[in-house]
Amino acid sequence: MRRGMWDREMVAALLLLALMPMVLTWLWFGGLDAIGRLSLTLIISGVWHMVFMLARAQSPSLAGVLSAIAVAMIAPEDLGLIRLALGVSFGTVMAELVFGGWGRNVLNPATVTIAFLGFGFPAAPWPDFVAPVFWAALPALAIGALFGILSMRVIIAAFAVLGIAYSGGDPAISAILPAAVLVLALLVTDPVAGASTSLGRWLYGAVYGGFVVLFAHEWQGAAPVQMTVSAAFLASLFAPLFDEAALALWVRQRRKRHG
Amino acid sequence: MFGSIFSAGLIMPRVGPPLTPDAPALHITDEAAITPAHGEELRVDSLVGDGDSVAQGQPLLRLRAMPDMYLTAPMAGRVAKIELRPGHRLSQMMLFHEAGGDRYAYDVSQAGHDTDELRRVLQMSGLWRMLRSRPFGHVPKPGAIPAAIFVMATDSRPDAPDPLPRLASREEEFSRGLDALARLTEARIFLCEAEASSYTGALPGGVTRIRTGKVHPNGLSGLMIHRHMPARVEAPVWDIHAKDVADIGSFLETGYVPATRVVSISGDALREAKLVQCQPGADLRGLSQSLLRPGPHAVLSGSFLDGRPAHWLSHRDRQVTVLTRDTSTKNRHWFNEALDHVSRRAPIIPTAALDLAFGRALPSAALIRILASGDVEGFTRLGGLSLLEEDVALADYATGASPRLMTQLRALLDRIEEEEGVA
Structure with a gap:
């Protein structure tokens, strides 16, 4: 009657640990500006977690920190305090807390926040990163996959699609690839909002890669981060469908085998 | 933890000292009891009274709903007390061991030819109760017909006794037991064995061998049944431990109900973990007493994963786990306490x-x-x-x-x- 370790907060803590190399690199190169943005998103999301703890008795989760980091890193810049606060509040409350907190949400709150800000304030410029931040996304994926908290299938499928497109030699793909990997680590591999069946995960990763390739080719004048966030958002809308399809297929195969 | 990535099972941290590899010593505890399995409701008529002397294997209780089904004495001894709850529901029947007691002999001469007679003696001797039917996990009804029977010659639970070494010396009995199962029903029989070690004895025709993985949970009958022959309400699937099949074999040969089973005693509250041979329904404290470290502890019947706090070795269980009990009072903030509560x-x-x-x-x-x-x-x-x-x-x-x-x-x-x- 011993209990193991893979409860919700442990998974959130390990996810945080996996992201650390990338976050620290980003803070190092982003300086005070980055620290200010991160503090702001942390405070706003923290306040909402407090509100829901007091009003609805919902235990706050470390996962709030994860979304705050993702928003601070890839939300559009120069929004000003009010708009950023509005975006983070919308994402945290409507995409996560009203469903009962992390683990019961349907979409990733950070994805929703960033998409909300991106669509709401299209004039705001999207951030760009120095190359070491992009590189630091790789250890984040590796650590997550090693602990089994990020799905290896999603990562491999996304890399496979992106790799095939990259080997075609299109300059648009090589320009978007770093941002695609960054968003893969920050938003797409989220174990809750992503697909949860084996086949569903393959499809989910592949569809994310597919959307990135599509946008890189067809979307003129958009920033790489904007395109990849949109790809992540669309792919996560499809995730429940993939799961449902994978389950239906699994049940059918079993019925065929066992009658 | 990292090994788990490479095999389809979880490698768990050790709980307590490792099992000593010695052959299991015989350890019959002074007390033993017949109890219902967890969640099982047995409405019984008692065939003996308090203080009666009983022989090992003698029918002591008869099920009211199924008059052919009996519960038998785990050892020779004296009935200490019978505890029934309202409606003749069995709570427990306790017995004291008496050395040099008799063994009850059944007449099994007809069971070799007649299937109905085979069912009858199995139900009378209590060996029928070692079968488990899915869905729901009850003892099969007397006339039930399964779609398949899974014989588990493996158990991947942490520190579970490996059935194979014992089986190797009882090949003939095991084979006779399998034969009896095959005669019992038309059902397919699956023999599940772990990859590394396999049973080499003769198998009757119509038995399918299945290789399971060694890492838990691959040696669980439930996953094997789920994979190879899913149970349905209209097509139940039975499972039985290989040792019990060998017991059926030896019972049909001699007419005596086998008196002991091999049980592992492990856990982090023990100085050493070991295998013993004890009677069914043995007193768990009696079994673990000599191995205990000082300090508060909890005794479970079953592994540390699925075990339940118990006084007596539960029906079908082959593991005793003794865990240290955390008695320190945590000084938690009242707010966290309240939050957890609501x-x-x-x-x-x-x-x-x-x-x-x-x-x-x-x-x-x-x-x-x-x-x-x-x-x-x-x-x-x-x-x-x-x-x-x-x-x-x-x-x-x-x-x-x-x-x-x-x-x-x-x-x-x-x-x-x-x-x-x-x-």
């Missing part, structure tokens, strides 16, 4: 650990969600009717789920049973 429990995050806890045999995240929502139709669709508490115990352990998955599964199974009107 909040909904944190949900389970689908990770690789969860997938591996089901041996990648089924869509685990979907199953967890279905259990939490109590969706009968979805549960049946995913093959949940093949599962019992012990099959979700590892996922329970890995995720620290609350309420426990074992409880959720049992509640759902009970509801299905009620709806189907099988009860």
Whole structure:
């Protein structure tokens, strides 16, 4: 009657640990500006977690920190305090807390926040990163996959699609690839909002890669981060469908085998 | 922890000292009891009274609902007391051991030819009760016909006694027992063995061998049944431990009910962990007393994954786990205490650990969600009717789920049973 370790907060803590190399690199190169943005998103999301703890008795989760980091890193810049606060509040409350907190949400709150800000304030410029931040996304994926908290299938499928497109030699793909990997680590591999069946995960990763390739080719004048966030958002809308399809297929195969 | 990535099972940290490899010593405890399995309701008529002397294997209790089915004495001794709850429901029947007591001999001369007679002697001798029927996990009804029988010659639970060394010396009895099972029904028989070690003796025709993985949960009958022959309400699947099959074999040869079973005693409250040979229903404190370290502890019948606090060795269990009990009072803030009290429990995050806890045999995240929502139709669709508490115990352990998955599964199974009107 011993209990193991893979409860919700442990998974959130390990996810945080996996992201650390990338976050620290980003803070190092982003300086005070980055620290200010991160503090702001942390405070706003923290306040909402407090509100829901007091009003609805919902235990706050470390996962709030994860979304705050993702928003601070890839939300559009120069929004000003009010708009950023509005975006983070919308994402945290409507995409996560009203469903009962992390683990019961349907979409990733950070994805929703960033998409909300991106669509709401299209004039705001999207951030760009120095190359070491992009590189630091790789250890984040590796650590997550090693602990089994990020799905290896999603990562491999996304890399496979992106790799095939990259080997075609299109300059648009090589320009978007770093941002695609960054968003893969920050938003797409989220174990809750992503697909949860084996086949569903393959499809989910592949569809994310597919959307990135599509946008890189067809979307003129958009920033790489904007395109990849949109790809992540669309792919996560499809995730429940993939799961449902994978389950239906699994049940059918079993019925065929066992009658 | 990292090894788990490379095999479809979870490698768990050791709890307590490792099992000593010595051959199991005979240890008959002074007291033993007949108790119902967890959740089982036995309405019984007693065939003996308090203070009566009984022989080992003698029928002591008869089920009121199924008058052919008996519970038998685990050892020769004296009946200490019979505790019944209202409605003749058995709570426990306690016995004192008496050295040099008799063994009860059954007449098995007809069981070799006549299938009805075979059923009758198995039910009379209590050996029938070692069979378990899925869905729901009850002892099969006297006339029930299964779609398949799974014979488990492996057990992957941590520190579970390996049935194979014992089986190797009882090949003939095992083979006779398999033969009896084959005569019992038309059902297919599957013999499940772990990869590394396999039984080399003769097998009667019509027995299919299945190789299971060594890492838990691959050696669980539930996952094997789920994979090879899913149980349905109209087509139940039985499972039985290989040692019990050998017991049936020796019973049909001699007419005596085998008196002991090999049980492992392990856990972190012990100085050493070891195998013993004891009677069914043995007194767990008597078994573990000499091995204990000082300090508060809890005695479980079963492994540390699926075991339950118990006084007596439970029906079908082959493991005793003694765990240290944490008696330190945690000084928690009143606010956290209050929050824990009123909040909904944190949900389970689908990770690789969860997938591996089901041996990648089924869509685990979907199953967890279905259990939490109590969706009968979805549960049946995913093959949940093949599962019992012990099959979700590892996922329970890995995720620290609350309420426990074992409880959720049992509640759902009970509801299905009620709806189907099988009860």
